[in-house]
Amino acid sequence: MTIRLRIPRNKSSNPGAKGLSHDPVLRAAALIFVLVAASFTVLFSYYYVKYDRIIENRFRTPVFGNAAKIYAIPETVHSGEAIDAKEIASELRHAGYSENGDSKLGTFKPLNNGIEITPGPESYHSPDPARIQIENGRVTSITSKGNELSAYELEPQLVTALFDAEQRSKRELVKYNDIPPVMMEAVLAIEDRRFFEHGGVNFFRTAEAVWEDVLRQKKAQGGSTITQQLARGFFLSPEKSIRRKLTEMLIAEEMEQKFSKQQIFDFYANWVDLGQRGSFAISGFAEACHAYFNKDLKDITLPEAALLAGLIQRPSYLSPYRHPERALERRNMVLDAMVETHAITRAQAEKAKATPLKLAPPNVEASDAPYFVDMVRDTLINKFSEHDLNDQSYRIYTTLDPSLQRAAAQAVDDGIRLVDEEVKRLRTKRVKVGKKYETKVAPGPQAQVALVALDPHTGAVVALVGGRDYGWSQLNHALSRRPTGSIFKPFVYAAAMNTAVDGSQTVITPASTVTDAPTTFAYGDQIYEPRNYKEEYHGDVTLRYALAMSLNNATVKVAEEVGYDKVASLAKLAGIASVKPTPAMALGSYDATPLDMAGAYTTFANNGIRLSPILVNSVRNAKGDVLANYSTDQRQVLDPRIAYVMTDMMEGVINNGLGFSAVRARGFTPPAAGKTGTSHDGWFAGYTSNLLCIVWVGFDDYSDLRLSGAQTAAPIWTAFMKKAAALPQYADMHEFTQPSGVVDVQLDKATNRLATPMCPDDYVSAFVTGTEPRDTCDQSSGVAGFFQRIFKGGESALPPPQQASQNDANSQDTKKKKGFFGKLAGIFKDEKSSNQTGKPAKNGQDPNPTPQ
Numbered sequence: 001m002t003i004r005l006r007i008p009r010n011k012s013s014n015p016g017a018k019g020l021s022h023d024p025v026l027r028a029a030a031l032i033f034v035l036v037a038a039s040f041t042v043l044f045s046y047y048y049v050k051y052d053r054i055i056e057n058r059f060r061t062p063v064f065g066n067a068a069k070i071y072a073i074p075e076t077v078h079s080g081e082a083i084d085a086k087e088i089a090s091e092l093r094h095a096g097y098s099e100n101g102d103s104k105l106g107t108f109k110p111l112n113n114g115i116e117i118t119p120g121p122e123s124y125h126s127p128d129p130a131r132i133q134i135e136n137g138r139v140t141s142i143t144s145k146g147n148e149l150s151a152y153e154l155e156p157q158l159v160t161a162l163f164d165a166e167q168r169s170k171r172e173l174v175k176y177n178d179i180p181p182v183m184m185e186a187v188l189a190i191e192d193r194r195f196f197e198h199g200g201v202n203f204f205r206t207a208e209a210v211w212e213d214v215l216r217q218k219k220a221q222g223g224s225t226i227t228q229q230l231a232r233g234f235f236l237s238p239e240k241s242i243r244r245k246l247t248e249m250l251i252a253e254e255m256e257q258k259f260s261k262q263q264i265f266d267f268y269a270n271w272v273d274l275g276q277r278g279s280f281a282i283s284g285f286a287e288a289c290h291a292y293f294n295k296d297l298k299d300i301t302l303p304e305a306a307l308l309a310g311l312i313q314r315p316s317y318l319s320p321y322r323h324p325e326r327a328l329e330r331r332n333m334v335l336d337a338m339v340e341t342h343a344i345t346r347a348q349a350e351k352a353k354a355t356p357l358k359l360a361p362p363n364v365e366a367s368d369a370p371y372f373v374d375m376v377r378d379t380l381i382n383k384f385s386e387h388d389l390n391d392q393s394y395r396i397y398t399t400l401d402p403s404l405q406r407a408a409a410q411a412v413d414d415g416i417r418l419v420d421e422e423v424k425r426l427r428t429k430r431v432k433v434g435k436k437y438e439t440k441v442a443p444g445p446q447a448q449v450a451l452v453a454l455d456p457h458t459g460a461v462v463a464l465v466g467g468r469d470y471g472w473s474q475l476n477h478a479l480s481r482r483p484t485g486s487i488f489k490p491f492v493y494a495a496a497m498n499t500a501v502d503g504s505q506t507v508i509t510p511a512s513t514v515t516d517a518p519t520t521f522a523y524g525d526q527i528y529e530p531r532n533y534k535e536e537y538h539g540d541v542t543l544r545y546a547l548a549m550s551l552n553n554a555t556v557k558v559a560e561e562v563g564y565d566k567v568a569s570l571a572k573l574a575g576i577a578s579v580k581p582t583p584a585m586a587l588g589s590y591d592a593t594p595l596d597m598a599g600a601y602t603t604f605a606n607n608g609i610r611l612s613p614i615l616v617n618s619v620r621n622a623k624g625d626v627l628a629n630y631s632t633d634q635r636q637v638l639d640p641r642i643a644y645v646m647t648d649m650m651e652g653v654i655n656n657g658l659g660f661s662a663v664r665a666r667g668f669t670p671p672a673a674g675k676t677g678t679s680h681d682g683w684f685a686g687y688t689s690n691l692l693c694i695v696w697v698g699f700d701d702y703s704d705l706r707l708s709g710a711q712t713a714a715p716i717w718t719a720f721m722k723k724a725a726a727l728p729q730y731a732d733m734h735e736f737t738q739p740s741g742v743v744d745v746q747l748d749k750a751t752n753r754l755a756t757p758m759c760p761d762d763y764v765s766a767f768v769t770g771t772e773p774r775d776t777c778d779q780s781s782g783v784a785g786f787f788q789r790i791f792k793g794g795e796s797a798l799p800p801p802q803q804a805s806q807n808d809a810n811s812q813d814t815k816k817k818k819g820f821f822g823k824l825a826g827i828f829k830d831e832k833s834s835n836q837t838g839k840p841a842k843n844g845q846d847p848n849p850t851p852q
Helices: 017-022 024-060 085-095 181-191 203-215 226-235 242-258 261-271 285-293 302-311 324-340 346-353 364-368 370-380 386-391 402-427 485-500 543-548 552-562 564-573 583-587 594-605 640-656 713-725 782-791 820-828
Strands: 069-071 076-078 106-111 114-119 130-135 138-144 147-149 151-153 158-161 169-171 273-277 280-283 395-398 428-433 436-441 448-454 461-465 513-516 521-523 526-528 539-542 609-611 616-620 626-629 634-636 673-678 682-687 692-698 742-748 762-768
Touching: 024 226, 024 242, 076 138, 085 106, 085 114, 085 130, 138 151, 158 169, 158 364, 169 285, 181 226, 181 261, 181 302, 181 324, 226 242, 226 261, 261 285, 273 285, 273 302, 280 285, 285 302, 302 324, 302 346, 324 346, 364 370, 364 402, 370 395, 370 461, 370 616, 402 428, 402 448, 402 461, 402 713, 448 594, 448 713, 485 543, 485 552, 485 564, 485 583, 485 594, 485 640, 485 673, 485 682, 485 762, 513 543, 513 552, 539 543, 543 552, 543 640, 552 564, 552 583, 564 583, 594 609, 594 640, 594 682, 594 692, 640 673, 640 742, 640 762, 673 713, 682 713, 692 713
Parallel strands: 069 395, 169 280
Antiparallel strands: 069 158, 076 151, 106 114, 114 130, 130 138, 138 147, 273 280, 395 616, 428 436, 448 461, 448 692, 513 539, 521 526, 609 634, 616 626, 673 682, 682 692, 742 762
16 A cells, blocks of 8 residues: 655745745845945944044144243342241242152242242252241341352242144143042033943933934034043034034044043043133133133132133133123032032032132233243244244243233233223314214224333343233234334433543533524435424523423434434444434434333443343253353443433433423332333333333324323333332332442522522532533622523523423423513522522432423
């Protein structure tokens, strides 16, 4: 029997299987999926490898370049100075010294009655220790290795870092372990709460941001983690696109694989943009702490940390200087966020919210001295490459005095506002509009300013302001060439005084007379016709009086008599290179910079020796080894006797001439010499025994300021010098030292002969010994002398001091001549205020001051 078995064919139980395997649409879809997946894998791998290499290259070298550091001139502690040990310790600590011995710059040790200082191997000074004894708040002694010292220099203070010339940013580097916890907690609370948990991208926050940005069409959500912010800042542009966002996420994930969280936060703390200071970007928390609070990051408080953390979102929009209410609101938001993350308690947050904004003064000139730093940089790149300066962290020790720089910045800031008011007043007019009159202010440029202060005996530039606002204009007006106006006139009179020592046949002295009258001067085939202000002339006047009252015609006549070539030669020796031997030269028609004029005036202030201004004392490497030292160039321009006679004549400008209203009337009393100047601009040049300062005010477009130097530059000079005199290191503004070979004599104001008890109305003037007047005022007694005093005396007599409203230099008001009966009455009137026969004090205003 045969049995047949039928084995059925295997068929799918799924009736649609046949359709699936043969459906072309599904097969195409599967193929597309495979291709897309493969393409994505290839594309992802390409970009992963690409950005991996970019990240490797970016972080192969130091992430942030080093920067050369610029230091101020060392502060000096003098024996007998009023200062306590805490102040000295604070200065040393701020300079980088430590109390526990872990600083290579140096250490200090507080004592019961003073402080012991030990400079380290990287100090600016030699390693010799010093002990400063202090009792009752005053230094009683300073000793070093058993030797008694009269003074001791502390470690120079850091002014700023040399900026990146291309990016114009400033950054102070800080390490992760040096970031205060309160700063980190504030940042994480507001920027990235899950920073230590995510792998570079917070997908929950990203999804929330997408929901707000796309579905609700709001643009307020960021969603970027700290790592993503770094990725964007280091490698991408700020454009908003899906492609950029995906790339940012990819780079963030790669960075998380390469670096620890501590390293990433370290990068972030030094990179983050926190606003603008002047024309510089503020980068990193440490730099921002200095910029906004003028303190080290380690000393930051809770409200301050919250403010900085809040600025990260929109530094310009939230600027505490321009928008304090926005900054305050954002700070308080950060404090609330810190409560939510349990970084602080609610009580701490409320206390911090009650704290007002306490910011450093916004005047960048006062702290960073940016125009000065620009000049330092320009000085150094002639000898060192910028790459070496920054990458090798050179230390640049400058001549800048921080306290004097603050005084200069404040004086300029206050003074230029007063100039603005005067300019506005001049531009304000009543104009007829229809049937009514309206007050309108004509448009015009804003006045600019420059101030240069230097030590007249070393040439060191101790303070410099090159403009009214560095953030607005980086043009350094201390280096801008402008017509010097009447501050050039002392060089004319110096050439005249020089006849006393150069063998000239005719010797000219301060008591020599010159005619001040309208005159036409011929030079070659050209004619020059200077004019006095308001066309007022004084007849025969002494040279001392002509300088004090800045008489134009008299000054040109003096230059003509001496020789234009001699005046030009003297000016060029003093550093005013542009002058040419013409009549116009005498009135300051040729250009020079404020820095040039500061150097030129050292000729008068430094016993006839001209010193070139310097800004840098020394350049050293990171270990403190000297790479280059700098010193001033010296040149003997005048005999010391002539320099002193000129100083004495310029004291007359301030005590009794056109400088009186701008200097003495404003309360500056120490002995000082100077000269006002007016061209299209306003100038003032002046000095004391220990400080020289030049101030310029004018418009960038060379238009006429229509204000005198006495109205614009001199008040700034006076304000600065008053602040300087209040500082311990400049308080000793004593009488100018008179060299041998100079004699002070008392002269009768009416005759300019030697005064006697018969002629008590006198003044004091300095002469080179042997050139002083020999005749006495009473030698012209009798009838002839009587009529001489009536008809001649008035021409050389000196009028009262000019009032504050008086113009200076090329724009003076002067006293009208007396008539016959006025002169006659003047002889017989009771002159009770002029009965002194001794030499008047030179350090201030006479009891009855008169221009000289």
